[in-house]
Amino acid sequence: MKRAHIMGIEGVGMSALARLLLAEGVGITGCDLAPGARAQALGVSVFPGHDPSHLGEEEVLVVPTPVPLDHPEVAEARRRGMRILRRMELLAHLLEAKPSLGVTGTHGKTTTTGMLASILLTAGLDPWVFLGGELSLLPGNARYGLGPRLAEVDESDALFQEVRVRVAVATNLEADHIAPPGQRAPNYHGSLEELQTAMRGFLARAGVAVVPAFDPLLLEASQGLPRRLFGQGGELWAEAVALGPTGSRFRLVHQGKDLGEVRLGVPGGHNVKNALAAALAALAFGVDLEAIREGLARFPGVGRRFQKVGEIRGAWVVDDYAHHPTEVRATLEAAHLLGRRVRVLFQPHRLLRTLELWEEFAQALTLAQEVVVLPVYTAGERGQVTPEALGQRIAERLKDLGCQARFLDKEEALAYALATAGPEDLWLTLGAGDVTELARRLVHAG
Structure with missing residues (x-):
């Protein structure tokens, strides 16, 4: 790929993809209904609105999930013989280039991905990172690196089940992005059962699935797959949890062995669970324990999360x-x-x-x-x-x-x-x- 046009380039995911493609030397243009600071920061040509006239010499058109494939701009790209990729299809392609980790789930996926990014950076692994939020460690919502590839994988997009990673993390699973009976819409699954089936597809394509021992839907979705469980009833859990107004601390325990104290600079019991997910994923990826503890302590929180x-x-x-x-x-x-x-x-x-x-x-x-x-x-x-x-x-x-x-x-x-x-x-x-x-x-x- 030498040149690509990205629709919806102001979006957090689309701008992150643009940033990563630019780092690989791909020429980028884009368009958005409301171009703003993210698009401007990329330093590329960005058109307001969506229109076939935006297309030039690009070979690939990248389309966000909400844009229908019969949209005039997409139809013109097809007429020209351009390759048309959905956001998730492009992300899946990029993740195949190196050993990778992917994080999904109804809640906490951005924070858990950010925690993993902090761990991989602390371990000196020079990670490539795709994030659905802003993280000061990167900076921004993406980081180009030559090491392992780490991505937040949005479960609202049914194509996420086609993504293949070495370590797949699912933080939790609830009835979100479910369309009401009889209705269909982008970014929505037809039912909770459809979402659960798609989740199993994502987990089944991974080398190992990291899931919570306390989530019945994910336990069912990962049944019979190579998996590792965190939380009470799993192989890694937290003890002596002390929640404070701006952070927390706890003892990290693995298969009954105390691995030492972990300190978090983000508050709430939900972030202790996110930290357990990140820690077990890092262990499954072969990261040193000390880098895990230090990386979690260094994690500053992602933008718009408390x-x-x-x-x-x-x-x-x-x-x-x-x-x-x-x-x-x-x-x-x-x-x-x-x-x-x-x-x-x-x-x-x-x-x-x-x-x-x-x-x-x-x-x-x-x-x-x-x-x-x-x-x-x-x-x-x-x-x-x-x-x-x-x-x-x-x-x-x-x-x-x-x-x-x-x-x-x-x-x-x-x-x-x-x-x-x-x-x-x-x-x-x-x-x-x-x-x-x-x-x-x-x-x-x-």
């Missing part, structure tokens, strides 16, 4: 990507360790997900002292229920559950947070959409 943005009148402002009820609950549990009043600006993400899980979101959000619910961030989806109506539904349900809650649009929410922030507060922006802007605007305005 990231402190700043303060306003003594109130902490923390931003988090949580966009599934389990993630929301885990983030709120970690937030309470700070001993502050937890106040949330919550932006649901995607219409179909929110339609399926709105009750679960409300139940998880009751862990906060106060919740401001915003309209759903649609990510381009359309449905019979409006983003405002779904947000209002969650807010009303929270009130029914006895939680202080209100529904506001983004500007109203910002004004409310600015007017009421106090020194005992933790304002937490939650969601995978543009709610992150509110965190930064809140700090800047203060």
Whole structure:
């Protein structure tokens, strides 16, 4: 491949692929509905919008999952005889070049991949890294190296089951990215059973599968495969866990042998589980124990994962990507360790997900002292229920559950947070959409 055109190049995954291809000497152009800082940082020609006229002398067109293959730009590429690759197909091809590790799962895959990146860097292995988030160690969302290849593998894309790696890590498996009955959409599986089947396909293609001993769906999906289990009931687990407001420590135990203390600089019991997944994957890959412990200690956290943005009148402002009820609950549990009043600006993400899980979101959000619910961030989806109506539904349900809650649009929410922030507060922006802007605007305005 000498030249490639990348659609949706501003996206975190597509920009990471562009960065890695550029490092290999591939000429890159791109386009996006809303080009921004990521695309600009690449230093390549990026067109606004999607149009057949964007295509030049490129040999390959790289297409993100949500773009249909009958899109005019894709159709023109096909007419020209260009090779058309989905994002996951390109990632699978790149991972085949070297011994590799792939991390997937409903929750924690970005953090676990980041922890593994820190371990491989500490071990001096010069890793190639593809990440679905920003990590200061790389820097950014990708790193080109001549050593082993490490990638976050997005389970929302059904093509992930075709990816082949030496060590496959699955952090957990829940009903996310599942379309409602009778509906089909990009980035959604038809059912939980379809997702579980796809997960088994990914794990079966690996040399070894690293899965949690406490996850029944993953235990079933990996049954009969070469696998290694972490957590209680597995070969590697944590003892003497001490959770603190900004991190944790625990004893790492392997097959009954105490391997020493691990210190994490990221809070929450969920991150202890992520660390166990990363540690066992590294052991399976042959990494030295000392590099594992030191790499976990050096891990600074990835962007938008319980990231402190700043303060306003003594109130902490923390931003988090949580966009599934389990993630929301885990983030709120970690937030309470700070001993502050937890106040949330919550932006649901995607219409179909929110339609399926709105009750679960409300139940998880009751862990906060106060919740401001915003309209759903649609990510381009359309449905019979409006983003405002779904947000209002969650807010009303929270009130029914006895939680202080209100529904506001983004500007109203910002004004409310600015007017009421106090020194005992933790304002937490939650969601995978543009709610992150509110965190930064809140700090800047203060």
